[in-house]
Amino acid sequence: MIGAIIIVGLIFIVAMFLIGIYNSLIKLRNQVKNAWSQIDVQLKRRHDLIPNLVETAKGYMKHERQTLENITAARSKAMSAESVGDKGRAEGELSAAMSKFFLVVENYPDLKANQNFLALQEELTSTENKIAFSRQAYNDQTMFFNNKIEMFPSNIVAGMFGFKQAEFFEIEDKAEKAVPKVDFS
Amino acid sequence: MWELIQQNKRKSWVLFIMMGACLALLGYLVGAAYAPPDGGVAGLAIALFIWMLLSIISYFSGDSIMLSISGARQITSDVHPQLFNVVEEMKIASSMPAMPKVYIIDEAAPNAFATGRKPQSSAVAVTAGLLSRMNRDELQGVVAHEMSHIQNRDVMFMTFAGIMLGSIALISQVFLRGAFFSGGMSGRVRTRGSDRGGGQGQAIIMIVALVFAILAPIMARLLYFAISRKREYLADASAARLTRYPEGLASALEKLSKSTEDLPRANNITAPLYIVNPLKKAGAKLSNLSSTHPPVEERIRVLRTMAGGAGFLQYQEAFNRVTGSKSKLIPQSGLKDSAQAAIRTGSVDAGAPVTQTKRTVDDLVRAVNGFVFLTCTCGLKAKIPPDFKKESFPCPRCGSVLRVPTAELATAAAMASGLARDANGVPQEHPQLQRMTYHRKGSGWESLSCACGKTIQLSPQFSGSKLVCNGCGREITIER
Structure with missing residues (x-):
């Protein structure tokens, strides 16, 4: 009788332990997913901001039509990109076009004094940062998740329920790696 | 972690x-x-x-x-x-x-x-x-x-x-x-x-x-x-x-x-x-x-x-x-x-x-005290005090007429005076007044009239979901 109670108790403890591990794995996996969607949110925000930027700058930068057209073209390309690879490349081109634009802005003191432009510049800088930080957060979450899958004893539960390691978000394109340098001086 | x-x-x-x-x-x-x-x-x-x-x-x-x-x-x-x-x-x-x-x-x-x-x-x-x-x-x-x-x-x-x-x-x-x-x-x-x-x-x-x-x-x-x-x-x-x-x-x-x-x-x-x-x-x-x-x-x-x-x-x-x-x-x-x-x-x-350290800090304190900032097309930043009564005024630099965002002004003033606020920072005053809902037509300048007859102007920058009429204190929900 006592033996039976001990066995049932042990089974109960082990079951609770496994449930706890399983739940924490699910939680981590959802965090990875959530971090991934953050990246998309920020990329979309950048697309939304660019028309305003072009509109504001157009009046001041009569001689830079090419630069502005490049940004618009890169934006529409990035928006229409389907696959992850295309998307990465297109976003990289967009980043390159933007950094060129912010270099050229230095020659237009009137534009730099415009309050609307300054506000937009802050928004864009912040969006670039948010893209970088959401990537960083995604990679952080991925690492916690992957560590959990590899480590004992959670690796047993992960194996039982078929949890797969998440992929890190690596930047392939060099232009993509170079976040446009925005100067506030 | x-x-x-x-x-x-x-x-x-x-x-x-x-x-x-x-x-x-x-x-x-x-x-x-x-x-x-x-x-x-x-x-x-x-x-x-x-x-x-x-x-x-x-x-x-x-x-x-x-x-x-x-x-x-x-x-x-x-x-x-x-x-x-x-x-x-x-x-x-x-x-x-x-x-x-x-x-x-x-x-x-x-x-x-x-x-x-x-x-x-x-x-x-x-x-x-x-x-x-x-x-x-x-x-x-x-x-x-x-x-x-x-x-x-x-x-x-x-x-x-x-x-x-x-x-x-x-x-x-x-x-x-x-x-x-x-x-x-x-x-x-x-x-x-x-x-x-x-x-x-x-x-x-x-x-x-x-x-x-x-x-x-x-x-x-x-x-x-x-x-x-x-x-x-x-x-x-x-x-x-x-x-x-x-x-x-x-x-x-x-x-x-x-x-x-x-x-x-x-x-x-x-x-x-x-x-x-x-x-x-x-x-x-x-x-x-x-x-x-x-x-x-x-x-x-x-x-x-x-x-x-x-x-x-x-x-x-x-x-x-x-x-x-x-x-x-x-x-x-x-x-x-x-x-x-x-x-x-x-x-x-x-x-x-x-x-512009001094100016930035001054502006910040103004903003905290319920001032509203309005940027003219000429780039000038007008600072409007919370008790400003007119609905428009000429820009001091270029003379073009600026319309006062009365809705923002009222909300900012209410925020600054430490009234009881709900989660959105909107003062919970005059609860007996019926609430209003206004649907925004676009994202430009719009004016709406409150039930008390007061005209409220919304600026394109206004992003809030609620505002308070500065005539009667009624809460107006903005939908878009």
């Missing part, structure tokens, strides 16, 4: 329990000294009751108490977009579940603190002086440090420990005053004690209680400060890891340490919540043991000697190098994940001058 928080919590609990024991012993001794046979238990119960009562109060309204004693005011993103953006960037980097509320304190001394018992509902407050001195990277470092306090659950812990310290100080004060200044009280105790024939033992208990009442607050304070210092280092390490840019926080700390102003509203209990000790004059000459924050120079040196990455491992190595101690600051589980935390480059030129 949460393993790190877990381990961090556990270590802190040990210190927390030690302080609890301190309080319980004090209560017992005081009780035993006053009412000989079984007063000890009653004293113990009273001490624990005081602590529990204060803890419950601080758990449920600690953050609002902290914000109101520091004089912080909640702002919207229009007031300081950069601060808002930086907070949001750090929210993303730390994967926090909700955006903290942002507050500004109208003080010249640069400082910042965070509050909130859990990451779901938290707040970050910075002073106007901080905003005027920091560039973007430095501000990011400061905000990251504060958000780390929230993330590591430091705020709740420090609030509880502070309450504990407060109740110990309270009990020992009351006891010591009773013992020293009312001779009748202690005389009566002694007489009653000797009547029962335990005079000798009673006197000893009295002396022990006296000594303990003097020592307990000091011990509790040292413990409290020890917890606080460790948490500052941990928050620095987390901030470096979040921003991937230790130099930002280091140079921010450098600027903070150069300022000599005190924060008049800070006190001993709230001090550990700030990024640097807000009480410089008081803390300057005290020894290392009795300060709430580690020496700033040491924190800066640790951050600057971090080499090869911005992870916890690098911070731990730098810490051991600089302080020469072998103590483990960060639990083992936190050290493993440092492999890919490479230091990034700064986004701001190091030599960039802080431009």
Whole structure:
């Protein structure tokens, strides 16, 4: 009788332990997913901001039509990109076009004094940062998740329920790696 | 990450329990000294009751108490977009579940603190002086440090420990005053004690209680400060890891340490919540043991000697190098994940001058006080006071007629005057008036007329979901 109670108790403890591990794995996996969607949110925000930027700058930068057209073209390309690879490349081109634009802005003191432009510049800088930080957060979450899958004893539960390691978000394109340098001086 | 928080919590609990024991012993001794046979238990119960009562109060309204004693005011993103953006960037980097509320304190001394018992509902407050001195990277470092306090659950812990310290100080004060200044009280105790024939033992208990009442607050304070210092280092390490840019926080700390102003509203209990000790004059000459924050120079040196990455491992190595101690600051589980935390480059030129400092701070204070800013097409920024009555005025520079965003003005003015507010910062006034809903047609200028006949103009920048009519105080919901 006592033996039976001990066995049932042990089974109960082990079951609770496994449930706890399983739940924490699910939680981590959802965090990875959530971090991934953050990246998309920020990329979309950048697309939304660019028309305003072009509109504001157009009046001041009569001689830079090419630069502005490049940004618009890169934006529409990035928006229409389907696959992850295309998307990465297109976003990289967009980043390159933007950094060129912010270099050229230095020659237009009137534009730099415009309050609307300054506000937009802050928004864009912040969006670039948010893209970088959401990537960083995604990679952080991925690492916690992957560590959990590899480590004992959670690796047993992960194996039982078929949890797969998440992929890190690596930047392939060099232009993509170079976040446009925005100067506030 | 949460393993790190877990381990961090556990270590802190040990210190927390030690302080609890301190309080319980004090209560017992005081009780035993006053009412000989079984007063000890009653004293113990009273001490624990005081602590529990204060803890419950601080758990449920600690953050609002902290914000109101520091004089912080909640702002919207229009007031300081950069601060808002930086907070949001750090929210993303730390994967926090909700955006903290942002507050500004109208003080010249640069400082910042965070509050909130859990990451779901938290707040970050910075002073106007901080905003005027920091560039973007430095501000990011400061905000990251504060958000780390929230993330590591430091705020709740420090609030509880502070309450504990407060109740110990309270009990020992009351006891010591009773013992020293009312001779009748202690005389009566002694007489009653000797009547029962335990005079000798009673006197000893009295002396022990006296000594303990003097020592307990000091011990509790040292413990409290020890917890606080460790948490500052941990928050620095987390901030470096979040921003991937230790130099930002280091140079921010450098600027903070150069300022000599005190924060008049800070006190001993709230001090550990700030990024640097807000009480410089008081803390300057005290020894290392009795300060709430580690020496700033040491924190800066640790951050600057971090080499090869911005992870916890690098911070731990730098810490051991600089302080020469072998103590483990960060639990083992936190050290493993440092492999890919490479230091990034700064986004701001190091030599960039802080431009228009005076004007920026003035504008900030105006915004906090309910001014609304209107940017003309010529680039001029008009500052409209909350009691401005006209609906339009000519631009002082180019003469073109500017329309006053009356809706924003009314909302901003209501925000600034500390009325009761709901979650969206809209004052809950005149509840008997029927609410209105207005559907926005586009994103340009629009005017709507309130049921009281007042015309309200919406500017393209207006992004709120509710506003208050400045004629009748009615709440109008804006839908788009």
